[in-house]
Amino acid sequence: MATNNYAKMWKDLGINLEAHDGLLRSLVQGHSDVYLSQENRPEGMKYLDFVISEIHGLRIQELLEAKKQGRKVIGTFCLYVPEEIILGADAICVGLCAGADIGVEHAEQVLPRNTCALIKSFVGFKLANLCPYVEACDFVIGETTCDGKTKAYEMLNDYKETFVLEIPHMKSEEDRTLWRSEIRRLAGKVEEATGRKIGARQLRQGIETVNAKRAVLQRLNSLRRADPAPISGRDALLINQVQFYDDPVRFTEKIDALCDELEERIEKRVGVAPPGAPRILVSGCPMSAPNWKLPFLVEKNGAVIVAEESCVGERGTRNLVDTRGETVDELLDAIADRYLQIDCAVFTPNRERVDHVREMARSYKADGVIHYVLQFCTPYAMEAHRVERALKDDELPSLRIETDYSTEDAAQLETRVQAFLELMS
Numbered sequence: 001m002a003t004n005n006y007a008k009m010w011k012d013l014g015i016n017l018e019a020h021d022g023l024l025r026s027l028v029q030g031h032s033d034v035y036l037s038q039e040n041r042p043e044g045m046k047y048l049d050f051v052i053s054e055i056h057g058l059r060i061q062e063l064l065e066a067k068k069q070g071r072k073v074i075g076t077f078c079l080y081v082p083e084e085i086i087l088g089a090d091a092i093c094v095g096l097c098a099g100a101d102i103g104v105e106h107a108e109q110v111l112p113r114n115t116c117a118l119i120k121s122f123v124g125f126k127l128a129n130l131c132p133y134v135e136a137c138d139f140v141i142g143e144t145t146c147d148g149k150t151k152a153y154e155m156l157n158d159y160k161e162t163f164v165l166e167i168p169h170m171k172s173e174e175d176r177t178l179w180r181s182e183i184r185r186l187a188g189k190v191e192e193a194t195g196r197k198i199g200a201r202q203l204r205q206g207i208e209t210v211n212a213k214r215a216v217l218q219r220l221n222s223l224r225r226a227d228p229a230p231i232s233g234r235d236a237l238l239i240n241q242v243q244f245y246d247d248p249v250r251f252t253e254k255i256d257a258l259c260d261e262l263e264e265r266i267e268k269r270v271g272v273a274p275p276g277a278p279r280i281l282v283s284g285c286p287m288s289a290p291n292w293k294l295p296f297l298v299e300k301n302g303a304v305i306v307a308e309e310s311c312v313g314e315r316g317t318r319n320l321v322d323t324r325g326e327t328v329d330e331l332l333d334a335i336a337d338r339y340l341q342i343d344c345a346v347f348t349p350n351r352e353r354v355d356h357v358r359e360m361a362r363s364y365k366a367d368g369v370i371h372y373v374l375q376f377c378t379p380y381a382m383e384a385h386r387v388e389r390a391l392k393d394d395e396l397p398s399l400r401i402e403t404d405y406s407t408e409d410a411a412q413l414e415t416r417v418q419a420f421l422e423l424m425s
């Protein structure tokens with residue numbers, strides 16, 4: 001990225017240029033070490049590399065251009081916030097979850113140390129004025145998922161307007177009623193902020209755009225069932241991460257073309273690892289960009305990650321919104337119903353997540369499962385035991401990893417990963 005070209009843009013956004021340079025340097029280095037070092041990548045990944053190389057440049061420029069044309073930019077942190085509603089008001093949705101530990105010392109001045117890395121990262125980014133996406137947003141939408149996020153949004157609201165959506169923690173009919181009314185409250189907020197009424201035609205268009213994006217990611221996932229794997233887990237993760245920032249229509253077209261290429265590779269039996277390489281399913285907490293630590297350690301030791309049971313993965317792409325509704329009310333209910341199916345660990349009971357892990361392990365022919373938990377994430381740490389028990393019943397080896405965004409534990413993690421992969425050789 002030609003940083004000089006963007007320095008004025010970042011300065012105008014109030015970015016701390018010195019700290020931001022450090023963030024970009026580590027991003028470029030991480031991308032080079034983890035991604036560009038791979039051999040035999042699909043050609044289509046060049047687009048994703050380009051997006052990453054311009055992640056705080058060209059895309060931010062596009063957002064600011066759109067704002068000049070009168071569109072709003074709205075930030076989100078969670079899969080429960082429907083992009084369809086934001087698109088229905090001709091606004092732009094950007095995912096703000098962050099996966100870097102730069103800014104953590106700022107976050108720890110106001111948050112307990114035993115807060116998960118994802119929360120520390122987004123709070124730290126705001127306090128240190130590090131993220132042009134946050135600064136480009138007109139407002140952000142939070143949600144009452146885990147306690148840490150719920151309370152962090154109170155703090156974030158002191159610096160950036162934060163609208164908080166109430167997420168029920170159960171899935172009874174009463175919860176559905178609450179959730180449907182929250183979806184309407186959100187639509188009202190988006191209409192008020194954008195000054196645009198969400199009509200049925202625009203909402204349907206928003207639904208179709210997001211359905212198309214999810215459908216292409218489903219296509220990508222289904223191609224990863226092949227052996228040899230036509231694409232690495234690292235690259236698939238990058239695609240899943242970029243979907244939260246990129247223009248959804250352009251992204252869908254590019255990934256569709258990449259899938260065509262993967263189909264050809266499968267036909268010619270071209271893979272990123274030899275046939276029979278250990279196939280790993282990763283399950284648990286989301287990995288936001290540039291959190292690439294674990295996939296790198298797994299794949300540099302000869303295994304291939306074939307699927308992610310994660311919000312940056314299949315939990316986010318499973319299920320499309322039913323488009324049969326004709327009125328705004330019917331479409332909003334269809335959106336609410338689709339989103340209530342998400343099996344985040346903040347729900348109770350949450351048996352469907354365990355079923356999904358087992359089902360994914362079977363369908364992707366995984367040889368083992370890594371249960372990935374961000375340190376201090378109680379919901380996923382609590383569910384780990386239930387997941388492990390189910391996998392034991394299926395006679396599938398599993399490994400529990402608890403970590404954060406720092407690289408301090410990389411050597412120790414690698415030793416554990418190597419020992420785990422030996423079980424499969």
Ligand code: BJ8
Nearest residue numbers: 078079116145146285311344377
């Ligand atoms: S739908 S997983 S994106 S809440 S890791 S902040 S849960 S303490 S990210 Fe999440 Fe929505 Fe659920 Fe997905 Fe809390 Fe855990 Fe931290 Fe987490």
